[in-house]
Amino acid sequence: MIDLIVVNGTIATNAGTFKADIGIDNGRIVQIGGTPPAARRTLSAAGLLVLPGxxxxxxxxxxxxxxxxxxxxxxxxxxxxxxxxxxxxxxxxxxxxxxxxxxxxxxxxxxxxxxxxxxxxxxxxxxxxxxxxxxxxxxxxxxxxxxxxxxxxxxxxxxxxxxxxxxxxxxxxxxxxxxxxxxxxxxxxxxxxxxxxxxxxxxxxxxxxxxxxxxxxxxxxxxxxxxxxxxxxxxxxxxxxxxxxxxxxxxxxxxxxxxxxxxxxxxxxxxxxxxxxxxxxxxxxxxxxxxxxxxxxxxxxxxxxxxxxxxxxxxxxxxxxxxxxxxxxxxxxxxxxxxxxxxxxxxxxxxxxxxxxxxxxxxxxxxxxxxxxFGLAPRKGTIAVGSDADIVLFDADAERIIRNRDLHHAVDYSAYEGMKVRGRVVSVLLRGEVIVDNGEFCGEPGYGRFLPRARLEA
Ligand SMILES: [Zn+2]
Structure with a gap:
């Protein structure tokens, strides 16, 4: 029994786009596609793009x-x-x-x-x-x-x-x-x-x-x-x-x-x-x-x-x-x-x-x-078995207008105020935990961890 399965979404990586379910356990991606394993929780990504964080x-x-x-x-x-x-x-x-x-x-x-x-x-x-x-x-x-x-x-x-x-x-x-x-x-x-x-x-x-x-x-x-x-x-x-x-x-x-x-x-x-x-x-x-x-x-x-x-x-x-x-x-x-x-x-x-x-x-x-x-791969930036389960469920068709009042920063303007855009972040997982649900933050300040980076190869 794994922690979570993200089902019915369309995964987009830098190498291609395909439909598959993602199995997540202990904060990491443990399975992509194949026979869905039993999971304690199911998250539906129907109609959504599934992107790396x-x-x-x-x-x-x-x-x-x-x-x-x-x-x-x-x-x-x-x-x-x-x-x-x-x-x-x-x-x-x-x-x-x-x-x-x-x-x-x-x-x-x-x-x-x-x-x-x-x-x-x-x-x-x-x-x-x-x-x-x-x-x-x-x-x-x-x-x-x-x-x-x-x-x-x-x-x-x-x-x-x-x-x-x-x-x-x-x-x-x-x-x-x-x-x-x-x-x-x-x-x-x-x-x-x-x-x-x-x-x-x-x-x-x-x-x-x-x-x-x-x-x-x-x-x-x-x-x-x-x-x-x-x-x-x-x-x-x-x-x-x-x-x-x-x-x-x-x-x-x-x-x-x-x-x-x-x-x-x-x-x-x-x-x-x-x-x-x-x-x-x-x-x-x-x-x-x-x-x-x-x-x-x-x-x-x-x-x-x-x-x-x-x-x-x-x-x-x-x-x-x-x-x-x-x-x-x-x-x-x-x-x-x-x-x-x-x-x-x-x-x-x-x-x-x-x-x-x-x-x-x-x-x-x-x-x-x-x-x-910057030495964060393969843990970050991709959807692959073994990577951190940092995942964005993205509604590619949603249309909206950028308004500062909808943003979450502590500043009083957006440089893009009034611009009409397509695409909306619906949910976000960080190491398998849902931190954004229906566009709103539901995580915990302090959950973020320091990422020591690997030395660059000379
Ligand atoms: Zn700078």
């Missing part, structure tokens, strides 16, 4: 943003993620400037434990790189953290120079980890920001004007070149534009070990969002900024041609009505970031609805490849 590898929960904290902590953020069909995330665990990486991890454990409703791992975000920190990098893989993020922008803050990048890459290569970069040319951006402010150009739209696509493309090309020199793998977070994509493709063709992601917002928004009446544009201040319709098309094509590993949310939520207001007179003082942890899965699914990607590619991008890229 989503894997969002780029979130910032309970994280500092300028001099405040993000609106979502691990409780509200992971509940929103679950309701949106995501069962695992990798959050950016931050070093406190001046502190050790070990302190940063202890701090993040304190934020996540007892609150996380879904499983989670960490990337290490390093805003204050030094020789001491470089030496400490080597200790991260044994703690299950195999990726370190450095910033090529943020002059006077988190920005590192090329020497620091090379040092981190050499260390990553040595210890089975990967460097992630925020690729924008920080010197050029700093110059443009000062220039606009001097000219009295303080509105949100100058956020995008001061961060041109070429600044992203240049930094992307430079990071790839440094990765090639060191022989280290590189992951470029949030690629936003055709110019940066070109550099990723050129690097791949030369044999560089460069991987990259984009995020939901770059597939659906343009920089025009920043130029709205009043201060509305502040809702769309995130870095790098949204680009043009042409760039959106290029990103969708990159997904179709399997050039990007995943579409993450980069969920970094600050409230519009108070937190974002600090930048009313100066666009550089608007906290960067937007919510999207709950919307990511269904928004990417619109690519299937619109014929831009196949259902198999959707599963690959939302679930399987991010898990594989």
């Amino acid at each position: 989503g894997v969002d590898v780029h979130t910032h929960l309970d994280a500092p943003s300028l001099d405040m904290m993000t609106a979502d902590d691990f409780r509200s953020g992971t509940i929103a993620a679950a309701c949106g069909g995501t069962t695992s995330l990798i959050d950016f665990c931050q070093q406190t400037p001046g502190g050790t990486l070990a302190d940063g991890i202890a701090n993040w454990n304190g934020k996540a434990e007892g609150k996380a409703a879904i499983d989670y791992g960490y990337h290490m975000l390093i805003p204050d790189f030094s020789d001491r920190i470089a030496a400490e990098l080597e200790t991260l893989p044994e703690k299950g953290i195999t990726s370190f993020k450095l910033f090529m922008s943020g002059k006077g803050g988190a920005m590192v120079d090329d020497q620091a990048l090379v040092t981190a890459m050499e260390m990553a290569k040595r210890c089975g980890a990967m460097v992630m970069v925020h690729a924008e040319n920080g010197d050029a951006i700093d110059h443009l920001q000062r220039k606009y402010l001097r000219e009295g150009k303080t509105a949100p739209k100058y956020h995008a004007e001061s961060r041109p696509a070429r600044a992203e493309a240049e930094a992307t090309a430079r990071a790839i070149a440094l990765a090639e020199m060191t022989g280290a793998p590189l992951y470029v977070v949030h690629v936003t534009c055709a110019e940066a994509l070109e550099e990723v493709v050129r690097g791949k063709l030369r044999g560089a070990q460069v991987l990259a992601e984009t995020c939901t917002q770059y597939l659906f928004l343009t920089k025009d969002s920043l130029d709205q009446p009043g201060f509305e544009g502040a809702k769309y201040v995130f870095s790098p900024p949204a680009r043009t319709a042409k760039d959106k098309s290029a990103l969708w094509l990159a997904l179709r041609h399997n050039i990007l590993e995943t579409v993450s949310s980069d969920h970094s939520s600050t409230r519009f009505h108070d937190q974002k207001q600090g930048g009313r007179d100066d666009f550089t003082k608007i906290p960067n970031g937007l919510p999207g942890i709950e919307e990511r899965f269904v928004m990417l699914y619109q690519g299937v609805v619109e014929g831009r990607i196949t259902i198999e590619q959707f599963v690959d991008l939302a679930c399987s490849r991010p898990a594989r890229t």
